[in-house]
Amino acid sequence: MIAIGCDHGGYELKKYIMQECNDIDFKDFGTFSEESMDFPDVAFPLAESVANGECEKGILICRSGIGMTIAANKVKGIRCALCYNVNTAKTAKAHNNANVIAIGADEVSKEVAYYIIQVWLETEFLGGKYQKRLDKIYNYEESTR
Numbered sequence: 001m002i003a004i005g006c007d008h009g010g011y012e013l014k015k016y017i018m019q020e021c022n023d024i025d026f027k028d029f030g031t032f033s034e035e036s037m038d039f040p041d042v043a044f045p046l047a048e049s050v051a052n053g054e055c056e057k058g059i060l061i062c063r064s065g066i067g068m069t070i071a072a073n074k075v076k077g078i079r080c081a082l083c084y085n086v087n088t089a090k091t092a093k094a095h096n097n098a099n100v101i102a103i104g105a106d107e108v109s110k111e112v113a114y115y116i117i118q119v120w121l122e123t124e125f126l127g128g129k130y131q132k133r134l135d136k137i138y139n140y141e142e143s144t145r
Contacts, residue, residue, distance in 0.1 A: 001025045001027050001054075001055050001056060002024050002025065002026050002027070002055060002056060002057050002058065002059060002121075003027050003029060003046045003049050003050055003054075003055035003057070003058035003059070003100075004017065004018065004026045004027070004028055004029065004046075004058070004059045004060075004061075005028070005029035005031075005042040005043065005045075005046040005058070005059075005060055005061070006030070006031060006042065006061040006062060006105075007031060007037055007039040007042060007062045007063075007067075007068070008031060008033070008034045008035060008037055009061075009062050009063035009106070010060075010061030010062045010063065010068075010105045011031060011032075011033065011034050012105065013061050013105040013110060013113055014028075016110045016113075016114075017059070017061075017110075017113060017114065020110075020114050021114070021117065021118075024121075027049065027054075027055055029045055029046040029049070030042050039062050039068055039071060040067075040071045042068075043060055043068050043071035043072045044071060044072075044074070044075065046058050046060060046072070046100070047071070047072040047073075047074075047075035047078045047080065047100060048075055050078060050099050050100055051075050051076060051077040051078055056099075057099050057100065057101075057121070058080075058099065058100035059100070059101055059103070059117060060072060060080070060100060060101070060102040060103070061102070061103050061105055061113075062102070062104065062105065063104060063105055064104040064106060064107060065083075065102040065103050065104035065107065066082065066102075066104070068080070068102040069081070069082045069102040072100050072102065076141055077099075077141070078099060078100055079096055079098045079099055079100070079134070079137070080098065080099075080100035080101065080102055081096060081098040081100075081101050081102070082101075082102045082104070083101045083102070083103060083116045083120065084103075084104065084107050084108055084116075085112065086112075086116060086119045088116075089101065089115075089116040089117070089119040089123070090119050090120070090123050092120060093119075093120050093123035093124070093125060094123050094124065094126050094130075095126065095130050096130070096134070097125040097130070097131075097134060098120070101116070101117070101120050103116060
């Protein structure tokens with residue numbers, strides 16, 4: 001199951017993604033309207049659902065993607081990458097094994113957002129030297145919390 005969530009600025013893009021990716025089993029963390037709300041109220045529970053294994057991966061959407069990325073990365077075990085084209089989506093997964101991505105609804109078209117998600121889901125983590133680097137992040141997290 002893939003977690004998906006947005007703030008009010010990402011609501012329309014979230015609806016589009018869920019409609020276009022109808023073969024994906026989503027768990028929707030909201031928000032459910034364009035009424036103003038605070039993005040951490042979605043980012044934290046979504047990231048926690050990925051970190052605890054309830055959901056396999058997560059997608060966060062806000063206007064720029066920046067706030068969602070910052071908030072999600074506060075959750076231990078989350079590697080959230082801000083993706084703004086298919087190359088960043090591929091690198092996020094192949095090199096960093098990003099388990100959450102953030103997309104800026106004001107920064108990419110709906111079609112590009114769709115392709116970002118497809119590439120990220122289809123790309124395999126390369127492991128090797130990249131795993132060594134992720135291990136350093138994991139060890140740092142463990143030593144500071």
